Every structure is written in structure tokens, then in C-alpha cells.
Amino acid sequence: MKAKAIVFVIFVAFIIYAAVKIHPFGDVKKSNMDDYIIMHSQNETAANNVVTSVVFDYRGYDTLGEATVLFTAIAGSLITLRREKNE
Amino acid sequence: MNDGRMSIIVRTIATMIFPFVVIFSFYVIMHGHLTPGGGFQGGAIAASAVVMMIAAYGHKMMEGRISEDGLSMAESIGAAIFAVVAFIGVIMAASFMYNFLVGTPLFGEIPPFGGNAGILNSGGILPILNIAVGLKVIAGLAAVVMIMAMAGDKK
Numbered sequence: 001m002k003a004k005a006i007v008f009v010i011f012v013a014f015i016i017y018a019a020v021k022i023h024p025f026g027d028v029k030k031s032n033m034d035d036y037i038i039m040h041s042q043n044e045t046a047a048n049n050v051v052t053s054v055v056f057d058y059r060g061y062d063t064l065g066e067a068t069v070l071f072t073a074i075a076g077s078l079i080t081l082r083r084e085k086n087e
Numbered sequence: 088m089n090d091g092r093m094s095i096i097v098r099t100i101a102t103m104i105f106p107f108v109v110i111f112s113f114y115v116i117m118h119g120h121l122t123p124g125g126g127f128q129g130g131a132i133a134a135s136a137v138v139m140m141i142a143a144y145g146h147k148m149m150e151g152r153i154s155e156d157g158l159s160m161a162e163s164i165g166a167a168i169f170a171v172v173a174f175i176g177v178i179m180a181a182s183f184m185y186n187f188l189v190g191t192p193l194f195g196e197i198p199p200f201g202g203n204a205g206i207l208n209s210g211g212i213l214p215i216l217n218i219a220v221g222l223k224v225i226a227g228l229a230a231v232v233m234i235m236a237m238a239g240d241k242k
Contacts, residue, residue: 046189046197047120047210055125056216060184064173067220071166074227078159081238 091145101143108136112225119217120210126217130224137229146236158230165223172215186211 028034037054045053055063092098115122115129141149176185188195188211196209 042198042200044189045186045211045213046195047213048198048203048205049120049122049125051123052120052125052213052217053210056213057184057186057211060173060216063216063220064169064184067166067169067223070223070227071162074162074231077231078155078234081234082155083237 090147092148093143098143101139105136105140108139109133112136112221116217116221117214118205118207119221120213121205121207126220127224129217130221131228133221133225134228134232138232141232141236146233149233150237153229153233155230155233158226158233161226162223162230165219165221165226168219169216169223172212172219176212184212186213188212188215 023029037050037058041050041053041058042048045057047053047057112129112132115124115132116126119125119129137149137153173184176187177183179185179187189197194208194210194212194214196206198206198209
């Protein structure tokens with residue numbers, strides 16, 4: 001019980017430390033890629049929504065992996081929970 | 088609770104709301120390249136409409152209207168469209184998932200720089216991929232919900 005309390009206190013102290021030390025919002029150390037995407041995404045992908053153009057175009061490979069994860073999860077649940085047709 | 092159905096009030100309201108939820112989901116999918124949202128989010132909205140109908144009417148009534156094989160097939164078609172469009176980029180241009188439709192009449196109109204209301208006929212391959220992912224998520228989540236609702240009454 002005592003060990004748990006000590007671990008809890010250390011964890012909370014770490015969370016507070018991390019919250020204090022986090023770098024301020026909007027203050028980016030290196031903004032080369034942000035600037036490139038903001039300046040060029042409308043010309044290169046012809047889309048207004050920059051987030052979608054990153055998700056489906058610049059990082060499209062990640063989205064393909066995400067779709068594969070979804071496909072695998074659904075295939076697994078269909079195989080596991082399927083009812084037999086002929087009973 | 089007879090047969091897993093809820094009361095007549097819940098069923099009536101669910102029937103009234105259902106088309107609007109589905110239309111909103113199609114709007115989110117179609118405008119994925121203009122407004123916040125996209126294929127995943129819109130598909131989740133449509134799947135939640137199916138969940139609402141299952142909760143209101145019970146899965147036995149929905150079983151006759153939605154076939155698992157059809158949903159499974161729609162999900163596979165969505166995944167296939169996604170992969171095919173991604174690989175056309177290799178053939179038409181240099182790289183995997185290259186946006187080869189920019190500048191063409193089909194979804195190729197380039198919007199003016201900066202904030203604007205948006206042109207629906209823009210985005211290159213993004214609308215096609217959004218529709219493919221939306222089809223996949225609608226069918227996939229609806230199939231999972233249906234199969235989980237039906238798994239309970241296995242004797």
C-alpha cells in the first residue's frame with residue numbers, strides 16, 4: 001500500500017513537471033515543413049482542407065496502413081463472431 | 088421490452104432522424120477536402136445511424152434488411168478502390184499515391200490561395216479516397232455492430 005502511494009506521488013509529480021516544462025503553444029522550434037505545407041498544399045493537392053491533404057496525400061501511406069488495420073480488425077471480428085449458416 | 092424493441096416513441100423519433108443523419112454523413116464524406124471531417128468521420132456518423140436503428144428496432148428486424156455479405160463486399164470494394172487509386176499514382180506519375188488528378192477536369196480545379204469558401208470540384212484524388220474510405224468505414228462498422236448484436240442470441 002505504501003509502495004503504491006509512493007508510485008502515485010511520483011507519477012503525479014512527473015505529470016505536473018511535464019505540464020510545467022511543456023513548450024508554449026504555437027512556438028515551433030523548426031517550422032520548415034509547416035510553412036511548406038501551408039504555402040504549397042493548395043497548389044499541389046488542389047484541396048482547401050490542409051489536414052485532409054496531409055492525411056490523404058502527403059502522408060497517404062499512413063492512411064493506407066490505418067485502413068488496413070480497420071480491415072483486419074473487422075475481418076477478425078466477423079470470423080470470430082460469425083454464426084453458422086447451416087445449423 | 089418485447090423482442091428487443093424500444094417504445095413506439097423511440098422508434099418513431101429514430102425513424103424520423105435516420106435520413107438526416109445519413110445525409111449529414113454523406114455531406115461530411117463528400118466535403119472531406121473542403122471542411123473538417125472526411126471518410127472516417129462521415130463513415131462513423133452513418134454507422135452510428137445504423138446503431139440507432141438497431142437500438143430502437145432490435146437486431147432481428149434489421150437482420151432482414153442488411154445482409155452481412157453485402158456489407159463485407161462493400162468494405163472490400165472500398166479497400167480495393169483505395170489501393171487501386173494509390174497504385175495508379177505509381178503508373179501515371181513518379182510516386183505511390185501521387186495526386187495525379189490535379190489540373191484535370193475531374194476534381195482537378197485548383198482553388199485560389201488563402202481562405203475561401205472552396206470548390207467542390209477540386210482536391211485531385213482526395214475526394215475519391217474519401218469516398219472509398221467512407222464506404223469502407225460505413226460497411227465495416229455496421230457489419231461489426233450487426234454481428235455483435237446477433238452474437239448474443241446464439242444458442
